[in-house]
Amino acid sequence: MAAPLAVLAAAWHLPERSTPLSEIPALTPQERETMNGLGIERVLADDALGDHDLAAAAARQVLADAALRPEDVDALILVESRAPQDLLTSEATRLQDALGLQDALTFSVGGLGCASLTPALLTARGLLAADPALRHVLVAHGSKPATPGRYRHPVTLNGDSGQALVLARTGPVRVLDLLQETNGSYWDLFRVDFRDRPVAEWREECRDTAAYSFRLAVESRNRLRGLLERLMERSGMRAGDLAGLAVQNLSAGGHAFVQDALGVELLPSCTENLRRYGHLGSNDSLLNLYTAREDKHLADGDRVVVVSTSPVAAWSMLLAEIGDGQTAHLL
Template identity: 25%
Template sequence: MSGIADLAVSFPRGRADVREMHAASGVPVADILAITHTEGFPALADGEQAWELALTAARELLGRHPVDVDEIRYVVVAGSGQWDRPFWSPAAKVAHELGIRRAHCFEVTNFCNAGMAALKIVADRVELDGGGYGLVLVGDRLSRMVDYTDPASKALFNFGDAAGAMLVGPGRGAFTVLHSEMRTDPSWSDYYAGEHRGDRVAIRRAAHRSGLAAAYVQNFTTLIGRTLDAVGAKLPDVAHLLINQGDRDMHERLLRELDLPAEKSVFNYHRFGHMGGTDTLIALQDLREQRKLRPGDLIILATSAMGFSWGITALEYHE
């Protein structure tokens, strides 16, 4: 058995602003707000780097839950693979800054599903090792990959930036990792791709193809069913279902499909954009800070990624 001993989230000092998006793209403000649901949200400022956000989250986490750095055997950074520098390891950089010398440092690339994919890898490894800790860091440069001058990219205008850190260790932890189910439908592999634009990479979508929203709901529903079967639970047993906040309409549609009340989820659209793989960690942190979690709560994290991948992670709360 292994679990998340503790977690932390950090935000950049910059902001993405809907009025500036409108000025750059010409897309009406109302149309942008229909995607962002807020006038502004955290995004990397000029000169800020994603690895620094991850380091900030890790330092806060280890300051609150100190462990011997020699007991940290894995340091993993999860994201899109578009790191602050090419051909470079942000995981190794963070480990160096934290004084971690004996860990295996590596990256997991699965876009906004990468954090939960990395959690599964590290939780399994820690359990097999029978000891030690893993540090899973979730962070990206999503806002820096959006071309605000391109009206066709408006569906991405809600992309923001944040970083999360999870300390994974043996035993139950604050959140026991009960089960994980993930799958990829490779027929969508070319729907989004990066394109070099001068000194940066911009995300481009291929010609519109219908069916993606339905694929989200179908895959999440199927994977939730498999996960609940694996942990011996039913839908009414789910205390909280937390979802990547890329599309509010899909979020609400999934809850209707599962017949789960909105009160069992977290809606942060009025505060944040889509903060990449950190969305569900922000929601989890919110629930804990607001004292809405009870020992024994079954929490389902629904994450998704370009490519397209979907993942369901089941946690049990113990604090």
């Protein structure tokens, strides 16, 4: 039986600055029409903050919320950025130095785009299971779009955010199960051709929009249904036992797609955060869960499935239970 995993504390750094859709530059008429139908009114955007700044701000906040000193953090896992500021440097140890975590085991994970939080959670669970002396794992990510235009046609509009989690064996949000699947045939469905191009000319390009809109959509529906079925079977639950879904904020259409595919209502926070923030990479699913918790839409004992997807393609589901943080749940 697997070792327990829980979120002891979670924090986000959301920039105060935001940009309305009307100020998003350099779009074709078709792209602007699609973007205007995403269900996003504004997108968080602060060009003065890089991915490191966003991750560091969230990490400092979560350590303060958890009343942890630097020496209390046993491991630091950085979810890597999509476009690092410099080549050959270590983003992970840069954050370690900024936070003063000199004794923490430090490294980065990623490679799955908007679903890259899942590898960090799986790794943290493994560390806690493997070493009884290890108590706290800090997971941090600064989500910054790879291109200045922020728009990924025909998918979403990307904003800025920082997220940090303190993971332990007990906590107020317990991770009861975690599943992930990938399909490598979509590894380059979206890409940015950046070599020998100034940053101002970087654009996210879809290799095959028909593959994204149709073939990947059908596979995503099947994958998500299969994952939910496995998750419910492993936990002895039915989908009707869930208090809701926390999903990524890609678009209103994406929300409807997941809700229809799984037959479970989305948490109200998903729609509201989509409207206010835009897509926040791998940060927005848990943000939606915690927003619903703070808004009293979730109560102790409620169980929620957190869904993450990525066009690379990757799909993951996390079964979370809201609780008092005093009991270690076994998978």
